[in-house]
Amino acid sequence: AEQATPNQFIDVFAKIFGEHKGERKGHAKGFCAAGTFKALPDAKNFSSVAWLSGETVPVTARFSMAGGNPKAPENSRSPRGLGLQLKTANGQIQHFAMLTTPVFGAKDPETFLGLLQTQIPDPATGKPDMAKIQAFRAAHPDTQAQAEYLAKNSPPWSYATTPYFGIHSFFIKDNSGVEQKVRWQFVPKDGVKGLTEAEIKAPPTEFLQQRLAERLAKGPTEWTMQLVVGEAGDTETDPSVVWPKERKTLDVGLLSITAEGGEACTGVNFDPNVLSSGVRASSDRVLQMRSAAYAISFGKRLTNQ
Numbered sequence: 290a291e292q293a294t295p296n297q298f299i300d301v302f303a304k305i306f307g308e309h310k311g312e313r314k315g316h317a318k319g320f321c322a323a324g325t326f327k328a329l330p331d332a333k334n335f336s337s338v339a340w341l342s343g344e345t346v347p348v349t350a351r352f353s354m355a356g357g358n359p360k361a362p363e364n365s366r367s368p369r370g371l372g373l374q375l376k377t378a379n380g381q382i383q384h385f386a387m388l389t390t391p392v393f394g395a396k397d398p399e400t401f402l403g404l405l406q407t408q409i410p411d412p413a414t415g416k417p418d419m420a421k422i423q424a425f426r427a428a429h430p431d432t433q434a435q436a437e438y439l440a441k442n443s444p445p446w447s448y449a450t451t452p453y454f455g456i457h458s459f460f461i462k463d464n465s466g467v468e469q470k471v472r473w474q475f476v477p478k479d480g481v482k483g484l485t486e487a488e489i490k491a492p493p494t495e496f497l498q499q500r501l502a503e504r505l506a507k508g509p510t511e512w513t514m515q516l517v518v519g520e521a522g523d524t525e526t527d528p529s530v531v532w533p534k535e536r537k538t539l540d541v542g543l544l545s546i547t548a549e550g551g552e553a554c555t556g557v558n559f560d561p562n563v564l565s566s567g568v569r570a571s572s573d574r575v576l577q578m579r580s581a582a583y584a585i586s587f588g589k590r591l592t593n594q
């Protein structure tokens with residue numbers, strides 16, 4: 290089959306969600322936040338990547354709802370996103386652009402594009418054809434793990450009460466010069482809390498920014514950054530597959546969100562392939578596709594398209 294192109298994603302998002310000039314074509318609804326990242330004392334024994342040194346690194350962040358709907362209802366069973374940009378004192382930049390699911394909804398760009406194409410509303414009814422979506426999912430088992438996770442785990446009660454997962458594999462050079470295959474995740478110090486069944490069934494609501502503001506009025510909200518260390522045979526190319534849960538996990542840092550709102554994240558393209566020296570992307574084709582798609586979306590939204 291032919292390879293998917295980044296423009297096909299921009300096009301299909303417009304067909305599913307409508308045209309929203311000046312907005313992100315994915316994760317259209319969201320808001321900026323700010324804080325710091327500080328490595329835990331042991332992290333520098335693992336790697337000398339700049340942001341693991343222990344200095345307090347300023348963070349520009351954005352919390353978001355998946356999808357291209359700028360008015361997405363906040364009780365929907367869809368992923369939430371967190372984009373982080375770290376800038377170290379010596380000028381290193383590191384991005385994380387994560388979801389609240391440990392896996393992605395497809396193994397490669399072509400399957401993701403195919404799944405999105407089934408979600409284009411039927412012009413006759415204005416709604417997607419559920420049978421078509423189900424048939425596609427049945428024929429593509431790699432689209433099922435994320436859907437199952439979303440069905441079993443309630444959407445977050447607050448952006449502060451959910452973990453965020455990097456999903457893709459990356460390589461971090463350790464202090465002996467060996468590249469370690471890792472996946473990163475941020476675990477909330479406030480604990481994991483989802484919406485109740487009643488809250489999920491209630492009419493579309495908007496509460497995520499207000500709940501975060503109320504939480505921040507009491508002080509910073511924190512996450513522990515963990516690196517899951519892969520072993521030989523753990524996939525580096527397939528973001529729809531979670532690694533075995535007995536993998537070694539290192540607590541490497543503390544993300545502290547201290548403020549929300551403002552426009553500091555508007556000029557940031559949270560391209561997940563912006564990596565500090567000592568960090569390298571894997572050959573995951575979904576990860577590779579993201580840079581090109583985000584660049585198109587970024588250019589469009591900055592020029593009010």
Ligand code: HEM
Pocket residue numbers: 298312313314315316319351352353369370371372386387388393398401454455456457528557558559575578579582583586587590
């Ligand atoms: C081929 C697969 C994917 C495509 C085509 C895609 C597309 C997009 C696009 C067009 C944007 C808007 C970018 C901008 O205007 O700044 C976006 C935002 C985002 N995506 Fe993806 N995405 C994909 C996969 C993923 C995956 C696997 C993750 C997480 C692991 C993810 C997490 C995010 C987040 C957190 C944002 C919001 C960034 C922000 O707040 O500015 N996406 N995506």
